Amino acid sequence: MSHYVKFTYQRAPADIAPFDALVELNECRRKLLELRLIGVDSNGVGFGNLSVRDGSTASFYITGSATGGLPELTPTDYVRVVAYDFARNWLRYEGATIPSSESLTHAAIYESDPSTFAVIHCHDSNLWRTLLDRVPTSSKAVAYGTAEMAYEIMRLFTGSDVRSRQIFVMAGHEGGIVAFGKNLEQAFDVLMRERK
Ligand SMILES: [Zn+2]
Numbered sequence: 298m299s300h301y302v303k304f305t306y307q308r309a310p311a312d313i314a315p316f317d318a319l320v321e322l323n324e325c326r327r328k329l330l331e332l333r334l335i336g337v338d339s340n341g342v343g344f345g346n347l348s349v350r351d352g353s354t355a356s357f358y359i360t361g362s363a364t365g366g367l368p369e370l371t372p373t374d375y376v377r378v379v380a381y382d383f384a385r386n387w388l389r390y391e392g393a394t395i396p397s398s399e400s401l402t403h404a405a406i407y408e409s410d411p412s413t414f415a416v417i418h419c420h421d422s423n424l425w426r427t428l429l430d431r432v433p434t435s436s437k438a439v440a441y442g443t444a445e446m447a448y449e450i451m452r453l454f455t456g457s458d459v460r461s462r463q464i465f466v467m468a469g470h471e472g473g474i475v476a477f478g479k480n481l482e483q484a485f486d487v488l489m490r491e492r493k
Pocket of ligand 1 (some may be wrong): 344345365418419420469473
């Protein structure tokens with residue numbers, strides 16, 4: 298069990314094959330690394346995670362836990378989340394590594410918005426402070442990577458304009474920002490628009 302991951306999981310007896318979105322994922326990660334929106338924190342822990350929906354299914358590819366600082370990811374650094382259950386704080390995946398601690402957060406976005414095909418979770422303390430309560434903001438009482446966060450995100454989708462803003466901040470996770478879109482490029486552009 299990883300220190301960072303708060304859910305329980307079950308690994309399906311399958312590795313993932315190279316997938317189409319891998320090039321796009323690495324391209325986007327390079328830009329995010331350069332801007333230090335993903336990377337390694339002062340404790341040596343990788344932060345930031347990206348995912349893309351697998352076609353039009355409910356499954357998605359997501360970066361492995363604590364891979365934030367790695368310059369280039371291979372299929373062994375990703376997993377495919379194929380099932381999850383918020384109520385049980387549980388997920389099932391294929392792949393060689395442990396799914397990102399924010400996997401249920403990503404799942405809640407894909408479930409809430411069928412037109413979302415890519416999600417970026419990054420850290421930026423300045424931007425976070427600027428956006429706090431100015432864009433949809435999850436409750437300060439809700440910690441990252443929990444089932445409560447998944448429910449909180451679904452609440453934002455029904456009770457705020459997060460669907461059109463395509464970005465929210467996590468008040469209970471300092472620096473934590475999530476942007477999403479119909480592809481990674483669009484999610485990245487949403488972030489850049491807010492950083493101006
Ligand atoms: Zn985070």
